Amino acid sequence: MKTFKIVLVLIGIIFISCSESDNNSDLYAYRFFKNKKLNIVSNDVTYIKYGEIKEGNSLVFEYEYSTEGGINVVDDEYSEFIRFEISDSIDEFNFTNEELTIAKIVLSKYCYCVFENNPDKDFLPKGIISGEKISETEWDISIDVTFYGNENRNIAGKFKLKE
Structure with a gap:
């Protein structure tokens, strides 16, 4: 009978600790957005630059990654955005290294943490972004860029029009 109770408790623990959802x-x-422009904002407090989407005449592309973090962890939420702009009159593009400044590509990070101003992070982005228009509402985009000297992002995907 004692063995049965131990087995029953163990099975209960297993069921309690397992979940059908991984809560990811x-x-x-x-x-991407039509009729917009990208303004790059920086300040003396942080090395992070921020891209603000404003009314304009260009296409602005935005990749977003966000996580709520751990279930029982306070203030560990994190988000990052990569934004850039292109002329609304082109159907494909390829920007490399110094040409990335034309697209104003920027990586912005948001969290309950500090990204103190650091001269060692004051680098122009390096790498490549390319894209091809699939339709009026979809682009195929590839991003392989290093930001702030050592923060590489490699992203590829179909970007859809956000109205």
Whole structure:
């Protein structure tokens, strides 16, 4: 009888610790906006630059990664955005290294943490972004860029029009 109770308790523990859902709260979004422009904002407090989407005449592309973090961890949420702009009159593009400044590509990070200003992080992005228009509402985009001297992002996906 004692063995039966031990087995029953162990089975109960297993069922309590298992879940059908993995509660993965990670979000990946690939979108673009028409009739917009990208403003790059920086300040003296942080090395992170921020891309603000404003009204304009270009296409602005935005990749977003967000996570809620651990279930029982306070203030560990994290988000990052990669944004860039292109002329609305082109159907394909390929920007490499110094040409990335034309597209104003920027990696912005948000969290309950500090990204203190660091001269060692004051680098222009290096790498390549390319894209091809699939339709009026979809682009195939590839990003392989190093930001802030050592933060590489390699992303490929279909970016859909956000209205």
